[in-house]
Amino acid sequence: MNRPRPRRLGHVVLNVRDLQASVRFYTDIVGLQVSDYIEDQMAFLRCAQDHHDLALAQIPKDAAEWHNTYRPQRPGLEHFAYQLESLEEIEQAAAFLRSKNVEIVRGIGKHGPGENLFLVFQDPDGNYCEFYAEMLQVTPQKPYQASVWKNDLKAFDQWEFGRFVVDPPDWGPSRQ
Template identity: 55%
Template sequence: MTAIKPQKLGHIVLMVRDVKKSCDFYTDILGLKVSDWIDDKMVFLRAGEDHHDLALSQIDGDWNYDAPEAGRRPGLEHFSYLVDSLEEMEKAAAFLQEKGIDIVRGIGKHGPGENCFLVFKDPDGNNVEIYCEMLQIPRDAAHKPEVWERNIESFDRWRFARFINPPPAQVVAQKKGG
């Protein structure tokens, strides 16, 4: 593989001080729709048919499995690019390893959105995600948001079976306990 060839810019995840207040802003002011929640700590929002193009995560060092250091400040947690398939993602993972790129988490499959994911660092330490197989919600669908529990199933339905690097310690502790 020569380079990852994404199809489009996908979604972003922002760390926010007050997830409910931020959710109200993005739904009331921008007209986004809620797709799902994880407890009262994270909300997935959509403008189109992708399950989410914006996710908001409550600032809380105990909550943010993905990036504990990012869980204590507002702002970008990660941005993502769509790739064609899981097979392409697996090839990308090998390419990243060959290039010595720091892989943060994945390959995994989230609960909310059902998307496969692989997250890695750019030269400035930003989290970049490639994803595929995002759940689609037609614009005219009568979709009822689900509230997922904050557990291993919402983080990775494959339970780290395909993770390249060790998973975050907080999630490992949850896996052993539940």
């Protein structure tokens, strides 16, 4: 079984304490452009053609501070992602990860914002790493108007867990 061959580092997702303040920082100071929002929970930003190279996820106001390994609902890195070429490569990567006893966290799925395919897994230190493919491209020939998605299952996975290779997460209004 062949190991995956990523094309490039594609995007990073950060958990943030104040989504709107972070959006202002990354647009006004860093110079990124907003692609989409998921209500008041996430923002997707870009600097080039990919729908997003940075996503920001709102954590609860009373969330814990920093920890040494990944913990949901704390500020900092949620995951980083490497681009693969296709669904077929992501399926092969899932089989490879399973053969090496690497914990798959979520996927295979297809996000709403960005329309990218995803497979998320853990490294030895508990960091979340993602393989993705087929990210929506924004170009002068294919302009894109930012929109606000509902914070629902279709925004998270358009396939509604139909291709997940692990048990899907609990889904409901309280999830984050």
